[in-house]
Amino acid sequence: MAELDYEGFWKETLIQLRNDLGEAEFSGWFSETKYIRAQSSKTGDIIVINVVIGIPSAFHRDKVKSRYQNILITKLKELSGKEVAIEYEITGKTAKKEAASPENHQIEQKVDTLTDKEADSGAVLKPAKKRGKHPLLQENFTFEGFVIGDNNAFAANAAVAISKNPGKTYNPFLIYGGVGLGKTHLMQAIGNSIHENSDNKVIYTTSENFLNEYVQAVMDNKMSAFKNKFRDTDVLLIDDIQFFQSKERVQEELFHTFNHLLSSKKHLIFTCDRPPSEMKKLDERLRSRFEQCLQVDLQPPRYEERCAILRATAESRKAEIPGEVIDLIAKNISSNVRDLIGALNTLIAYTEIMKKPLTIEIAQQKLKNIFYAPKQANLTNDVIIRVVADYFGGLTPNDLKGKKRTGNIVFARQLAMYIAREMTDYSTTEIGQDFGGKDHTTVMHSIEKIRGKLLTDPTLESTIDSIKMQIKDFSAKH
Numbered sequence: 001m002a003e004l005d006y007e008g009f010w011k012e013t014l015i016q017l018r019n020d021l022g023e024a025e026f027s028g029w030f031s032e033t034k035y036i037r038a039q040s041s042k043t044g045d046i047i048v049i050n051v052v053i054g055i056p057s058a059f060h061r062d063k064v065k066s067r068y069q070n071i072l073i074t075k076l077k078e079l080s081g082k083e084v085a086i087e088y089e090i091t092g093k094t095a096k097k098e099a100a101s102p103e104n105h106q107i108e109q110k111v112d113t114l115t116d117k118e119a120d121s122g123a124v125l126k127p128a129k130k131r132g133k134h135p136l137l138q139e140n141f142t143f144e145g146f147v148i149g150d151n152n153a154f155a156a157n158a159a160v161a162i163s164k165n166p167g168k169t170y171n172p173f174l175i176y177g178g179v180g181l182g183k184t185h186l187m188q189a190i191g192n193s194i195h196e197n198s199d200n201k202v203i204y205t206t207s208e209n210f211l212n213e214y215v216q217a218v219m220d221n222k223m224s225a226f227k228n229k230f231r232d233t234d235v236l237l238i239d240d241i242q243f244f245q246s247k248e249r250v251q252e253e254l255f256h257t258f259n260h261l262l263s264s265k266k267h268l269i270f271t272c273d274r275p276p277s278e279m280k281k282l283d284e285r286l287r288s289r290f291e292q293c294l295q296v297d298l299q300p301p302r303y304e305e306r307c308a309i310l311r312a313t314a315e316s317r318k319a320e321i322p323g324e325v326i327d328l329i330a331k332n333i334s335s336n337v338r339d340l341i342g343a344l345n346t347l348i349a350y351t352e353i354m355k356k357p358l359t360i361e362i363a364q365q366k367l368k369n370i371f372y373a374p375k376q377a378n379l380t381n382d383v384i385i386r387v388v389a390d391y392f393g394g395l396t397p398n399d400l401k402g403k404k405r406t407g408n409i410v411f412a413r414q415l416a417m418y419i420a421r422e423m424t425d426y427s428t429t430e431i432g433q434d435f436g437g438k439d440h441t442t443v444m445h446s447i448e449k450i451r452g453k454l455l456t457d458p459t460l461e462s463t464i465d466s467i468k469m470q471i472k473d474f475s476a477k478h
């Protein structure tokens, strides 16, 4: 663990956040935070910087975590160029008596009221003159970084046209296709381009987030603020709408938001893992709204397109990758772009750590697990959780689904998530849900942790192999 100085990055993050949130909301949560230290943990593949922040109370910590953590991490990552995790240390005087202290609720009240007021006057997130990066969009999800081939040309061209003429061309718009084919990238590229080149306000959210905020608003009696937030925008991007299925009340709210925005000529853009006609558990009215959209699909890339994506990614990471390695990856991974880039990143990380040039032999050896691990049909995350808990002796499935961070629970949980991603077709969002309702970013973080450990711990691979064998056994017998 090496000490690093991240204070400058932290300060800059706060400055940007103050701009994004407005003074009232910002100071309610961040005026008493302070930078403590940053340490890098050398877990191999991905080096993660743990930034430790002092925060006045556990109440503040929980709220900051649930509301702002993603934005904080995105900003810190962008400023430092490193993978970042945030840890909190409770510093304030309220630390001891924070449990159920009434004053905490007052703090929340104050902040929320101010935010509501701002929302009512339409003053939230008004674009500044020279706009910085959009706080909710990934900066590298741009049109420049999106390789166009026959598999995605129609979708990509439509997306570019929208970005030049928001509110007018192809509204509403829906991109659908399988996991890891570039739906989020393309949607965010539209958002980034509009944000950069106009004064239009862009809101990006996932269906998960929309749902969580809706539930919170219902609980806090803040529906008008919620409605205002999603109606006071020029462009609304909602990612992965398939998760709205079976959530009836939020569907109703979305239906009204949809109508409101469309009638005021605001742009609506959605992504989905299937065509809307196949969302069986969606209210008829809402489904017909989605069916109204211009629907474009993303197909898996063919060999030439896979090579082009790999070359473009290697170039953007300034990594020298021999042609035969590009060819090896492109021939072996055909189903999705995320896995394609994931494999390339594994190799780039390996060569950076080992400081050795990449050869075809090293590539073959490092990627053999990825290439020869076909997904198991019908395998559920519950089975994986059971077997992993069992494997670690003394753990229960609930330990892995819960939040405890003691002993080897964290490691077992991370490992189970990693195995779930490897052995099933579930998305990180679905895995998070099956692990006791965790966020997909938690799942992604866990997977990266294990990938990192795999590069440095020679015994881990065989541990994983034997757990996988047990899982296969178990599912064969049940």
Ligand code: ADP
Pocket (backbone or CB within 6 Å): 141, 145, 146, 147, 148, 152, 177, 178, 179, 180, 181, 182, 183, 184, 185, 186, 309, 337, 338, 341
């Ligand atoms: P989805 O939302 O469809 O699951 P993402 O948009 O998250 O997929 O894409 C997965 C990864 O693949 C991202 O890192 C993205 O940048 C990359 N990607 C997908 N399609 C392309 C493309 N055509 N060119 C470059 N990168 C791509």
Ligand code: MG
Pocket (backbone or CB within 6 Å): 183, 184, 185, 239, 240
């Ligand atoms: Mg996506």
